[in-house]
Amino acid sequence: MKIVALVKYVPDATGDREFSDDGTVDREVAGLLSELDEYAVEQALQIAENADDAEVIAVTVGPDDASDALKKALQMGAGSAVHINDDDIHGTDALGTSKILAAAVQKIEPDLVICGMASTDGSMGVVPAMLAERLGWPAVTYGVDLKVEGSEVSIRRDGDTASQTISAQLPAVVSVTDQSGEARYPSMKGIMAAKKKKVEDWELDDLDLDGDDFGLEAAYSKVESTSPRPPKAAGTKVVDEDGSGGKALADFLVNGKFI
Amino acid sequence: MSNVLVVAEVSGGVVSKPTLELLTAARRIGEPVAVVFGAAGEGAATLGEYGATRVVEVNDPAFAEYLVAPQAEALAQLAGAESPAAILLASSLDNKEIAGRLAVKLDCGVITDAVDIAADGTTTQSVFAGNFTVQAKVTKGCPIVTLKPNSVAPEAAPAAGAVEQASVTISDAAKGARITSTQEKAASGRPELTEAAIVVSGGRGTGGDFSEVEAFADTIKAAVGASRAAVDAGWYPHSFQVGQTGKTVSPQVYVAAGISGAIQHRAGMQTSKNIVVVNKDEEAPLFEIADLGVVGDLHKVLPAATEILKNR
Numbered sequence A: 001m002k003i004v005a006l007v008k009y010v011p012d013a014t015g016d017r018e019f020s021d022d023g024t025v026d027r028e029v030a031g032l033l034s035e036l037d038e039y040a041v042e043q044a045l046q047i048a049e050n051a052d053d054a055e056v057i058a059v060t061v062g063p064d065d066a067s068d069a070l071k072k073a074l075q076m077g078a079g080s081a082v083h084i085n086d087d088d089i090h091g092t093d094a095l096g097t098s099k100i101l102a103a104a105v106q107k108i109e110p111d112l113v114i115c116g117m118a119s120t121d122g123s124m125g126v127v128p129a130m131l132a133e134r135l136g137w138p139a140v141t142y143g144v145d146l147k148v149e150g151s152e153v154s155i156r157r158d159g160d161t162a163s164q165t166i167s168a169q170l171p172a173v174v175s176v177t178d179q180s181g182e183a184r185y186p187s188m189k190g191i192m193a194a195k196k197k198k199v200e201d202w203e204l205d206d207l208d209l210d211g212d213d214f215g216l217e218a219a220y221s222k223v224e225s226t227s228p229r230p231p232k233a234a235g236t237k238v239v240d241e242d243g244s245g246g247k248a249l250a251d252f253l254v255n256g257k258f259i
Numbered sequence B: 001m002s003n004v005l006v007v008a009e010v011s012g013g014v015v016s017k018p019t020l021e022l023l024t025a026a027r028r029i030g031e032p033v034a035v036v037f038g039a040a041g042e043g044a045a046t047l048g049e050y051g052a053t054r055v056v057e058v059n060d061p062a063f064a065e066y067l068v069a070p071q072a073e074a075l076a077q078l079a080g081a082e083s084p085a086a087i088l089l090a091s092s093l094d095n096k097e098i099a100g101r102l103a104v105k106l107d108c109g110v111i112t113d114a115v116d117i118a119a120d121g122t123t124t125q126s127v128f129a130g131n132f133t134v135q136a137k138v139t140k141g142c143p144i145v146t147l148k149p150n151s152v153a154p155e156a157a158p159a160a161g162a163v164e165q166a167s168v169t170i171s172d173a174a175k176g177a178r179i180t181s182t183q184e185k186a187a188s189g190r191p192e193l194t195e196a197a198i199v200v201s202g203g204r205g206t207g208g209d210f211s212e213v214e215a216f217a218d219t220i221k222a223a224v225g226a227s228r229a230a231v232d233a234g235w236y237p238h239s240f241q242v243g244q245t246g247k248t249v250s251p252q253v254y255v256a257a258g259i260s261g262a263i264q265h266r267a268g269m270q271t272s273k274n275i276v277v278v279n280k281d282e283e284a285p286l287f288e289i290a291d292l293g294v295v296g297d298l299h300k301v302l303p304a305a306t307e308i309l310k311n312r
């Protein structure tokens, strides 16, 4: 079985994330493998470990630095990686990204594609659905529990009003949430082994895609302005002594006419 | 004036509040046409009251049996017939997936999690954990926009709300992800987290006992939320998690008790109108965005506040 784990390289959420002048996410700041995609890699590895003959291929669409995301996936245990990188890709939106990923998936021909639930920067959570739509494959999304049995994949999804199980025939696109189980840390052995693993670099040409269809100019939506949230005026702070904290809280609600 | 398709959520004849918000927003752009998967029942009157010129019921057994692909296919067919000026859905996991599929099918741009939309289709989004506001616009095809609940104040504006049925054909390709079992969850009896005017959340600082958080919340008719640390510890169900991988809430008042204020938690509550923080560590980062900060033990502060308010 061939499993593709889709991973995205994103700016570190704990750093200062910014926008560039062209309205795209500034990728000059320190980045990493989107934490939510670690769960995808983890599930891919677990399925592979439980199958007789399975390989995990980490795939990313992103700039040069995105190789760091692939490196992490390889260190965790993925067998090989594909880095799709092309000058024409800068500024590509979810629709374009899903088109590139669909072409890559068609070239790799996996049985299963596992995604994170959302990227931690754009966080639209739509790429898995778009990818499935383009491939004509079923999508089983937001799994908190993932199982592959024979030619069927099934997940459990923990919704607001109900918990559901959903299943589909392979090939399929799956996404998993951060409730799906801790992602492993790379071991020393994994880190050493990753150095010898193969990373293929593909450009749009390698996927028979036309650069004109991608990038900022070809995007389906346009960012018109970005503005940092105005700093909040300092509030009041009270130190609780003999119930003064509870009283301050009650007064706040009453005086503000919130209750 | 052109039509705006609004995907309406009606359950047992009751129209969801986010749907009323969508209708209100849709009126800025054109004439709202409500699309209901299943029967609108008595909800049709409500949809009309909030501006739906027509209520289009679409029914197919596939909607209940399979994950969202059939709904996306049905909407694509309706959009083909109606040529709408925009398609609006409430932000939810299912709807975002529908929106994504629809965008591919119709070759249209999509914007998710908008907090506002103007007459010309310009959307406002809050990104990077609420640290930035972005204005964007779909530039190709019919804009597909998902709007976060609690973004627009619903306003009634009576329209005809004439009910009609549309028939759609669902392909086998859309019947790939079968829902094999559904276990309904018991309702908490509290206000819905994303719709509540006041939310009281507990974190690791509760030490695992949410009874004080719940008692305080019930006294002020608030919804209860939790940090991921509390959810991961098994203290509260995941459906109540606030943050990046949980719910985004934007209530009048958000009370965070025993929550430190990690960026991923802020992502789900930073846009709340008023923030109250109860934490025994005066250095807790969440105090930075608090309108009222109470430095103290939540096991003392919350019961004291509950006592005062209960006897009010």
Ligand SMILES: Cc1cc2nc3c(=O)[nH]c(=O)nc-3n(C[C@H](O)[C@H](O)[C@H](O)COP(=O)(O)OP(=O)(O)OC[C@H]3O[C@@H](n4cnc5c(N)ncnc54)[C@H](O)[C@@H]3O)c2cc1C
Pocket: A035, A036, A120, A178, B202, B203, B204, B205, B206, B226, B227, B228, B229, B230, B241, B242, B243, B244, B245, B246, B247, B257, B258, B259, B260, B261, B262, B263, B264, B265, B268, B278, B279, B280, B281, B284, B296, B297, B298, B299
């Ligand atoms: C990809 C990703 C997604 C994430 N998504 C989310 C998310 O959606 N939501 C979320 O919440 N987190 C999320 N997190 C986790 C987040 O980073 C934090 O770990 C989490 O929010 C911490 O929860 P906490 O504040 O309850 O716990 P802690 O950080 O441990 O803070 C507990 C606080 O309680 C205080 N305290 C202790 N005892 C008391 C007492 N008796 N009275 C008053 N105060 C007390 C302490 O001083 C401390 O400030 C995510 C992380 C990642 C990597």
Ligand SMILES: Nc1ncnc2c1ncn2[C@@H]1O[C@H](COP(=O)(O)O)[C@@H](O)[C@H]1O
Pocket: A006, A007, A008, A009, A034, A036, A037, A040, A059, A060, A061, A062, A094, A097, A114, A115, A116, A117, A118, A119, A120, A122, A123, A124, A125, A126, A127, A128
């Ligand atoms: N540029 C990318 N390269 C590889 N995978 C991606 C990329 N963008 C999104 N994905 C995958 O799609 C998921 C959802 O992304 P998004 O729709 O951007 O929130 C992510 O968790 C990834 O698994």
